Amino acid sequence: MKNYVWHPSKAVIEQSNIYKMMQKHQFSTYRDFWEWSVTNRSEFWAATVQNLEIAFAKKYSTVLDISKGVETPIWLKDAQLNIVDSCFNNTPSATAVIYQKEGGKLSKVTQQKLENLVNKIANSLRQLGIKQGDAIAIDMPMTLEAVAIYLAGIKAGNPIVTIADSFTPNEIETRLKIAHPKLIFTQDYLLRVGKNLPLYQKICEAKAPKAVVIQTDKQNIDLRPNDVFWKDFLVKNTSFKSVKQSPEETITLLFSSGTTGNPKAIPWHHTTPIKSASDGYYHHDIHKDDVVCWPTNLGWMMGPWLVFAALINKATIGLYYGAPLDSQFGNFVQEAQVTMLGVIPSIVKHWKNSGCMEGLNWNTIKCFSSTGEVSNPAEMTYLMQLANNKPVIEYCGGTEIGGGYVTSTVVQDNEPSTFSTQALGTQFVLLDGENKEATKGEVFMIPPTMGLSNTLLNRNHHKEYYEATPSYKGHLLRRHGDAMQQLDNGYYKAQGRTDDAMNLGGIKVSSIQIEGIINRLDFVKESAAIAVAPKNGGPSLLVVYYVESAGSVAEINRLKQAQIIVKKQLNPLFKVVDLVKIDSLPRTASNKVMRRKLRADYECK
Numbered sequence: 311m312k313n314y315v316w317h318p319s320k321a322v323i324e325q326s327n328i329y330k331m332m333q334k335h336q337f338s339t340y341r342d343f344w345e346w347s348v349t350n351r352s353e354f355w356a357a358t359v360q361n362l363e364i365a366f367a368k369k370y371s372t373v374l375d376i377s378k379g380v381e382t383p384i385w386l387k388d389a390q391l392n393i394v395d396s397c398f399n400n401t402p403s404a405t406a407v408i409y410q411k412e413g414g415k416l417s418k419v420t421q422q423k424l425e426n427l428v429n430k431i432a433n434s435l436r437q438l439g440i441k442q443g444d445a446i447a448i449d450m451p452m453t454l455e456a457v458a459i460y461l462a463g464i465k466a467g468n469p470i471v472t473i474a475d476s477f478t479p480n481e482i483e484t485r486l487k488i489a490h491p492k493l494i495f496t497q498d499y500l501l502r503v504g505k506n507l508p509l510y511q512k513i514c515e516a517k518a519p520k521a522v523v524i525q526t527d528k529q530n531i532d533l534r535p536n537d538v539f540w541k542d543f544l545v546k547n548t549s550f551k552s553v554k555q556s557p558e559e560t561i562t563l564l565f566s567s568g569t570t571g572n573p574k575a576i577p578w579h580h581t582t583p584i585k586s587a588s589d590g591y592y593h594h595d596i597h598k599d600d601v602v603c604w605p606t607n608l609g610w611m612m613g614p615w616l617v618f619a620a621l622i623n624k625a626t627i628g629l630y631y632g633a634p635l636d637s638q639f640g641n642f643v644q645e646a647q648v649t650m651l652g653v654i655p656s657i658v659k660h661w662k663n664s665g666c667m668e669g670l671n672w673n674t675i676k677c678f679s680s681t682g683e684v685s686n687p688a689e690m691t692y693l694m695q696l697a698n699n700k701p702v703i704e705y706c707g708g709t710e711i712g713g714g715y716v717t718s719t720v721v722q723d724n725e726p727s728t729f730s731t732q733a734l735g736t737q738f739v740l741l742d743g744e745n746k747e748a749t750k751g752e753v754f755m756i757p758p759t760m761g762l763s764n765t766l767l768n769r770n771h772h773k774e775y776y777e778a779t780p781s782y783k784g785h786l787l788r789r790h791g792d793a794m795q796q797l798d799n800g801y802y803k804a805q806g807r808t809d810d811a812m813n814l815g816g817i818k819v820s821s822i823q824i825e826g827i828i829n830r831l832d833f834v835k836e837s838a839a840i841a842v843a844p845k846n847g848g849p850s851l852l853v854v855y856y857v858e859s860a861g862s863v864a865e866i867n868r869l870k871q872a873q874i875i876v877k878k879q880l881n882p883l884f885k886v887v888d889l890v891k892i893d894s895l896p897r898t899a900s901n902k903v904m905r906r907k908l909r910a911d912y913e914c915k
Contacts, residue, residue, distance in 0.1 A: 312405055315693050316701040316724035323721045326595050327749060329512040330735070331361070340721055340731070348737040348756075355385070355735060355760050358588050363624050365395040367554040376758060380786055383758035383778055385557055385581045390870045392552035393561065393580045394465040396587075398425050398622035400598065405626045408601060408646045409454050412632030416645050419454060423793035424461075427454075429460035434543050437887075438708055440456075440493055442467035442553055444508035445563065447512055449473040449482060451500060452569050452607050452629055455524055455540070459495050459609055464561045467553030469561045469577075474609025474817075475500060476883055488575050488768050491565050495888045498531050500641045526844055531656055534709060557581045563767060564611055566709040566818055570680040572605050574774070575767035576709050583618035584759025585698035585712035585735075589620030592734050594679055594703055595652055603628030603643060604652030604679070611679065611709040612652065614714055624798065625649075635660055638823045640667040647674040651697075654682040656849045661696075672697040679703040683813050686848030690726035704729045708790065710775075711736075712761030715753070716794065716802050727847065735759055739787070740794055745780040752808045754779060754787040808852065812841030815851055817885045821905060827879045828854055831871055833862035840909045852876075853888045857895060888912075 311365060321645075323329050324646075328340065337343040347354040352373045359373070374471070377386040400406070402422035410416050419427075440446060446468050450456050458602035463470045471489040473482055485492075493729040496513050499506040510523050510531060523533060525541040533539070555766040562578040606612040620627045630642040634657055643651060660678070661667045680690065690702050701724035705861075707714035714733045723731040737756040742748035755762070765771050779787045793805035796902040807813070811820050824839035835857045839849035854872060869889040876884050890912070896904040 311483055312697070314499070314726065316694060317701060318701075318720055318724075320720070322908070326720050327361075327591050327597070327761070328719055328721050329718050331357070331592070340719065344731060346732055347734045348732075350371060351758065354422075354703045355584075357387075358591070358735070359584065361586050362584065362591060364391070364393075364584060364622075365398050365399070366391045368691045371705060372379075374758065378650070379785055381758045381772065381788075382764050385758075385760050388752040389557050390554045391557065391580055391828050392467075392554055393583050393618070393622075394428070394461050395552050396583075397461060397618070398625040399622075404599060405625070406621065406875060407454050407457060407627045407629060409629040410631065410642045410646070412504075412630075413636065414631075416642070422455075424458060426548040427458045428462045428542055429464060429548045430467040430546065430912045432457055432550040433547040434545045435462065435466050437545050438786075440466075440468060443469075444493075445469045445471050445472040447473055447486065447489065447518070447873075448511065448608050449475060449477075449494060449495040449518075450524065450608075451475050451607075451631065452613055452616075453631060454629065456495075456608055457627060457629070460614070460617060465552045467555060467559075470608075471558045472608040472613065473565075474510060474607045474678045476607070476881055477512075477609070478879055478881065480879055482513060482518070483517035484572065485565055486516060487796065488565075489573070489581055491519060493510075493520050493522065494518045495524070495527055499526050501526055501631065501858050544592045555580060562614055563710045564614070565609070566611075572768065574710075574769050577765055577767060578614065578712060579693045582712035582761050583614070583622065585759070586615040588621035588735065589705070589707075589713040589717065589733060590623050590625075591616075591683060593705070593714070593719055594619065594652060595618065595677065596623040598624040600625040600649040600676075601628045601646055601674075602626065602650045602652075603646065605630065605634040605639075605657070606652070610708075611712075612677065615713065616652070620697050626749065635666070637666050637670070638660045638665075640670045643672060643675075644670050649674055649676045650679065651675055652681070653693070654678060654815065654849075655685040655689060656683060659686070659848065660690045660695050662689050667696055670696075670864075671696065675700050677701050677703055677706050680715065681705040681707075681714075682817070683815070683849040684806060684843065685727045685845060686844070686846060687727040688846070689829060689848065694726065697831070702726060704804075706792065707733070710758070710763040711755075715755060715759075715790070716751075717863075725801060727803065728797065729804075730800075738790070739782050740778060740796060741782070741787075749797075750805070751793065753790045753792040754782065755790055756785045758784070758786050769840075773837075806841065806843060812850055812852070814841065814850060817881065817883060819881070819884070823851065824852070824854070824876060827876055828856065830870075830879075831875060833859055833865065833868060835859040838903050838905055838908055840905050842909060842912050845913075851887045852884060853890065853912055854886055855892045855895065858891060859891070 370386040406424040429730035523536040557759040560577040565573040740751040837856040
């Protein structure tokens, strides 16, 4: 299939949120609008906050205060708010969530019903003795209840620790030890393709704190003495006044892999969702009463992003409880009349290979969005055609950004697997190995931007993002770790990572985490994990080089052993595609493993 370029029609452009903003501020070109958004950041974010109708108990005195430097900006200074209040600005009868259980029927929940459930949960937290400021955790799939628990905790002033339901007990325990939540919400089982996969059992093995357990199976399970079932936890009171806080108060604790073994614990504040909603408003062109569907989990940033990008923009969250891998999911997209569908490239590859989404009516889709991995142009072209030629908003960012730094728009030509612009209100520069500006190199962000983290719970934030970074035209630069190439037409193409992190199936993980697991195998002395780009582009493949232990016995199933231990000890979604024996790992003079050399050698095979 020939790669296709989508050209926006006059009607699409003039109906877009970007065009409305350009008209309001008298910009004739998108480029001029973007330039204004990064050279007049206070004005841009003030206008964006107004567009999104962010609710304040006390309005800010200044949108942006950088008197302490751009590394530690103060956004919405002196304001008091709770960002959850801005999630309920639509009419009470408007649909807030549309969902479908695997094999079930479509169900709709209004704004009023969702808010009532949120308030019940907030009151139930207080009834259980959870005080303002106590952290609570969520380890469950993206369901109506998960969304309501997430919003309720924030509304009650309780930071939410989000943990992906795919994690092993080891990985769950690691995150719980970092965050110390007082309470955890979970389910008895995960329902996947007709199978009941134990989830409560995993959090017990992870030595989780007191748990509230939602039952999905008719048969009761035995709980630990202190744990309670959801039906016994929930009180009836549907009135709860949101806890008003400073914009800099933590609302969520998300985890992202860096270049060390332990994950970074990244706090989101009340301002972070404004970045998410802003990207939804401008770049994904989300409008009132649209239906936004993105198969994800609260443990990954796209989970909270989906909640805020949809609800703050007065749109509906579309949730399918099963895996998005067959026509049942496709039928949900059709029947829910989804208008914006988010994907990771690995899913699209499966759809293309299986043909499972063909023959469906996806004409309500106005645009797709793709994130988490490098995409393949042929597969993105295929995706566009599933909805009768609709654009794919390529979207790349990070948990520590609250959204994207490079993306696409519906007012520019859409070329598969390329980004048409730096995100509005966000600026970066590409630097080569000698720290000179280049068309191909490492991404360095130019702060400040609303949504950028300024603290880490378990790491030195300055050391992680700013220490020893070069300057650019007098600007302090912030390290990000992605590699990008700017094409002749000004668009951008992703080139993977420059550090020892990798994206696998939309999940960011460090090489060191994988190596720590592989090194437990009897036949491994040491190892190096790398992410390899397929020859035609697309999602990265996990390859592991290893040095054999002295005296180890030759076995024919070593690759299988590596696959099993990674799935069991780290994440069942990770697959080792190749295990390569090597006499010694290449190292620098300072003894650091040269993973880039291994990557280059493997890709040249």
